[in-house]
Amino acid sequence: MNHPTETTEPSSTVLTDPKDQRNILIAMCTALIAVIASVSGLNVAQQDLAIDLGASQSAVLWIINAYTIALAALLLPIGAIGDRWGRKPVLLTGLAVFGLASLGAALAPTVGLMIAARVAAGVGAAMIMPVTLSVITSSFPPEDRARAIGIWAGFAGSGGILGLWVSAFMVDVVTWRWLFVLPIGLVIVSAIASVMFVPNSVEHATHRFDIGGSLLSALAIGGIVLGIHEGPERGWTDPITLAGTIVGVVALVAFVMWERRQANPLLDMSAFRDRGLSSGSATLLIVFAVMFGIFLVLFPYLQAVVGWSALRAAAGLLPMAAVMMPMSTLAPRVAARFGSRATMITGVAIFGIGMMTLALRASVEGGYMSVLPGLMILGFGMGLTMTPATEAITATLPQEKQGVASALNDTSREVGGALGVALLGSILSSGYRSAIEPALEGLPPELAEHASEGIGSAYAVAAEAGDAAPQIIDAAQHAFVEGWVSSMWIGVALAGVALAVLVFRGPGTGKAVAPAADREFEIASA
Numbered sequence: 001m002n003h004p005t006e007t008t009e010p011s012s013t014v015l016t017d018p019k020d021q022r023n024i025l026i027a028m029c030t031a032l033i034a035v036i037a038s039v040s041g042l043n044v045a046q047q048d049l050a051i052d053l054g055a056s057q058s059a060v061l062w063i064i065n066a067y068t069i070a071l072a073a074l075l076l077p078i079g080a081i082g083d084r085w086g087r088k089p090v091l092l093t094g095l096a097v098f099g100l101a102s103l104g105a106a107l108a109p110t111v112g113l114m115i116a117a118r119v120a121a122g123v124g125a126a127m128i129m130p131v132t133l134s135v136i137t138s139s140f141p142p143e144d145r146a147r148a149i150g151i152w153a154g155f156a157g158s159g160g161i162l163g164l165w166v167s168a169f170m171v172d173v174v175t176w177r178w179l180f181v182l183p184i185g186l187v188i189v190s191a192i193a194s195v196m197f198v199p200n201s202v203e204h205a206t207h208r209f210d211i212g213g214s215l216l217s218a219l220a221i222g223g224i225v226l227g228i229h230e231g232p233e234r235g236w237t238d239p240i241t242l243a244g245t246i247v248g249v250v251a252l253v254a255f256v257m258w259e260r261r262q263a264n265p266l267l268d269m270s271a272f273r274d275r276g277l278s279s280g281s282a283t284l285l286i287v288f289a290v291m292f293g294i295f296l297v298l299f300p301y302l303q304a305v306v307g308w309s310a311l312r313a314a315a316g317l318l319p320m321a322a323v324m325m326p327m328s329t330l331a332p333r334v335a336a337r338f339g340s341r342a343t344m345i346t347g348v349a350i351f352g353i354g355m356m357t358l359a360l361r362a363s364v365e366g367g368y369m370s371v372l373p374g375l376m377i378l379g380f381g382m383g384l385t386m387t388p389a390t391e392a393i394t395a396t397l398p399q400e401k402q403g404v405a406s407a408l409n410d411t412s413r414e415v416g417g418a419l420g421v422a423l424l425g426s427i428l429s430s431g432y433r434s435a436i437e438p439a440l441e442g443l444p445p446e447l448a449e450h451a452s453e454g455i456g457s458a459y460a461v462a463a464e465a466g467d468a469a470p471q472i473i474d475a476a477q478h479a480f481v482e483g484w485v486s487s488m489w490i491g492v493a494l495a496g497v498a499l500a501v502l503v504f505r506g507p508g509t510g511k512a513v514a515p516a517a518d519r520e521f522e523i524a525s526a
Contacts, residue, residue, distance in 0.1 A: 027193035028132040029155045034186035035125040037163025045176035065229045070122025072414040073222030077214035079130035079407025088200035094127025099187040106180040133406035146332035150387040154328030158321035168314035213266035216255035223248025228418040276507035280392035286498040288416035290491040293424030320379040327383025340388040341506040351381030352495030359488035424487040431483030439475035
């Protein structure tokens with residue numbers, strides 16, 4: 001159905017002073033890194049969490065996943081609230097909630113309190129993440145907006161890598177409770193900068209808020225992400241996995257039906273007819289699915305196969321970020337010269353080549369140098385893809401819906417990451433088991449079964465296997481790489497899907513707005 005135009009009185013402030021723009025970018029990217037780093041940070045401290053809190057593996061996973069589920073579920077409704085009630089107040093409230101919740105997590109004495117603190121942190125993060133982008137899109141003029149989005153996208157893509165490295169450093173040098181020092185410190189810096197430099201922008205809508213759509217979107221995304229997270233660990237027929245998936249899918253169908261019947265919906269479904277919005281969302285979902293899947297398999301590869309510490313393994317990912325961030329900033333100029341569609345197609349193609357390079361070169365004997373070229377190519381392709389994909393989404397929706405546009409962009413990333421971990425993780429596990437079982441013939445059945453569960457279990461079995469230990473470790477390392485190669489070929493196939501979407505349904509071939517040549521507000525060195 002056709003929706004009537006909303007009546008709004010926008011009060012956005014467009015800033016043209018490079019100093020003002022730089023200060024806003026520092027505030028927004030600092031807050032963004034705090035949120036992104038908290039997604040991946042606790043992954044390096046699973047063993048420490050289990051020991052200090054007396055937590056089971058299931059409880060540890062809930063501690064890690066509770067944050068992501070709360071964040072993903074609330075992005076769309078809170079993004080709309082920011083548009084309606086003011087982006088700056090929502091941002092400052094989110095920073096306060098996130099900071100206090102992170103402090104609570106650092107001091108939590110029990111599993112229950114830890115999970116509660118992580119849920120609260122996820123709520124705060126959902127108030128922060130979409131606003132960081134919508135503040136940029138609503139306060140920067142068109143000639144400066146693309147480059148600002150590029151900087152934001154660079155930090156969004158590499159924030160998880162930086163978070164892993166800092167977290168690994170804290171675990172190795174101090175204790176896991178110090179993992180929260182970085183997010184808390186970043187929140188304080190961002191809050192001060194936001195109070196001082198960020199203008200408030202609010203769209204005074206006369207229509208009522210879409211409460212029904214907000215509740216259904218939270219149930220849909222939260223349920224689907226819950227099912228995806230729990231499936232690989234509990235099994236896809238487990239009651240919690242099934243309940244989350246079923247509730248999520250049903251709520252998603254209901255959300256679409258509800259939104260199509262609303263005069264002023266939370267998210268206008270007809271907007272997905274726009275090639276920029278649909279292809280940008282699909283591209284980000286697929287690219288982040290593959291990237292998060294790579295992180296899942298690369299970290300244990302560097303630890304269990306190469307033999308690195310957690311800190312050194314996290315540092316091994318930094319070259320990828322070092323390529324990704326400057327390419328994200330350069331992407332708007334490339335898009336202005338060759339068009340957003342051509343830039344995205346090229347970026348995804350390079351991304352796919354990076355995946356193929358990993359699949360062909362990764363080996364036990366080659367170690368880190370066998371995967372480094374693939375990581376560098378991946379970073380190049382991602383950097384070239386993320387910025388025009390993000391801009392395609394935010395440019396589709398009107399000024400008064402920039403919070404929703406930003407939330408849709410973030411939701412694509414979060415859901416994609418969850419899908420990638422589940423899919424590529426399952427392929428890795430299946431490939432590992434298939435490859436190692438023939439090499440374990442002759443071992444007692446109980447030891448062989450335990451060793452086939454994963455490379456960590458194989459190392460535990462080897463410690464008790466006496467003379468058979470070298471055979472088990474060698475078999476586990478080669479089986480892990482074989483499973484990883486299988487998962488990387490799935491990543492190549494996913495990149496092919498994204499490429500097909502862009503070729504046949506990509507954004508228009510027109511050139512993007514060229515960034516102003518005299519505006520230098522790069523903040524990579526800030």
